[in-house]
Amino acid sequence: MKSFIKKITIFLSLAVIGCNNNDNEFDATGTFEAVETIVSADANGPIKQFKIDEGQILEAGQTVGYIDTMQLYLKKKQLEAQIKTVLSKKPQIAVEVASLQEELLQAKRDRNRIANLVKADAATQKQLDDATSYIEIVRKKITAQQTSLGNTSASLSDEARSLVVQIEQINDQLSRSKIVNETKGSVIVKYAEENEITSVGKPLYKIADLSYITLRAYVSGDQFAQLKLGQKVKVFTDVDANGYKQTEGVVEWISDKAEFTPKTIQTKDERSNLVYAIKVKVKNDGLLKIGMYGELKFN
Template identity: 55%
Template sequence: MKSINSLLFAITLGAALLGCTEEQTFDASGSFEADETIISSQTAGTIKEFGIEEGQVLQPGQFIGYVDSIQIFLQKRQLEAQIKALTGRKPNISLQLAALNEQLKTAEREQARLSNLVKADAATPKQLDDASAQVEVIKAQIQAQKSTLNLSTQGISNDATPMEVQIAQLNDQLEKSKIINPVAGTVLVKYAEENEMTAPGKPLYKIADLSTLILRVYISGNQLSQVKIGQQVTVHTDNGTGGFDQTVGSISWINDKAEFTPKTIQTKDERANMVYAVKVNVPNDGRFKIGMYGEINFQ
């Protein structure tokens, strides 16, 4: 009987020790999340093309589709026609001054001829003075005409400037009617479809970069001294067969303010009411999903 009791004790002790070795303890736990971006429409109208699907991987600058912009384009064409008609009324300064310039050349030749005649005593100084005065009169006429034509040209340019600004605004609206993906990532949710009406600020789709996920865990105050930014930690996730997969992540953020323990989170010290949130960047090879549960051990 004594030997049987000893055997039972040994079996019980072995089972207890085996259970202890199999029991896994963690320093903190939480769930995976990602930096999600909601892409919204920048203009109003009917979505004419919207070629994405949930789960699709997009690249920055990738063309996704466009919102109907025919009215904006027609407004631009109208303004361009108005500017063309307006600038067509600009005076041709060189052409309108051509006659006066010819008169000036003739007067200057006459002035030079009379100057030579005066030197040879073949003309009077008064004749030379009259010729010189005629040259000055024509020069003054040219300057006055040039000033008038420049003012007219400047006035037309000033009238065209507001239209050019409106065209720049319409060009900006035309660009915004294109749906261009701004960041790399995977489409998580698609909020709109082709032929639906949209408006500025209305969500079109949600995207997130899933190549690196964030495991948000919570630690108690007495664990703060064990963590720091950039520190590597071991991340454990359920492998679906009763065990855990392991990978390495790095701490990217530690909250400097305590908060009450979320109901869904268990800390190492379950009695802790106030905890600190910690973000751990975890490279994702496709195993991790948003909302998935995970635990960490400090290294």
């Protein structure tokens, strides 16, 4: 379809170019176009809300609807409950080793008491050595238990972090369930309705910024030399029976490649149909529409 429209545009442009030799008032003709963006679903499920209409102007960042998120919400609540259960199993290391710490303090008191007895020749050196050895045994028990409990706590923390990552993934899916318009413009086509089942990548609507609109036209090789980027030109549109409406436009793009019409060149005369595509940016007062024809005058 685009190829057909392009051929028609080239044909009309050539017709105007040909008429220029007969003092026609226009230098070129073409059709208006705009950058059209298709907004697609970013989640799967039924569309619970979708409040847009064709022709409606939407702002960038505006939320226009959402896709059902109940199953995601329930999964998130389940994961949050799992995190609480996992964290509740984490050992309180200080409490767990409290009895051994108390045992260590008692062992130190016993060693001090025996040391005093040894000084008074009321206890043997072996008893003192045994008391000292027992202190080291209790210390090793404390270290071993702290290490074991620390490993258990770290393992449970890793498990909880894994669940937290899953929640973050669900939060991302929940945010994607919102239908957010990213580009300011007018709704050109609406493809879906509320309560329809959609899926990731399925088109929802098409939008285009029509505050400025582009006139694509074709000029001859002779006219090509008269144009430059940023050049102001006159744009004419046949809006009513009273005549043409004049608007100022700016040349924003000039093709650096020529096109032939027809494509198969047979004679030298046909090579005069060498044309270049150009784009002219025009401020839209609301009357200009995509696909509408427009004429150009360079001077």
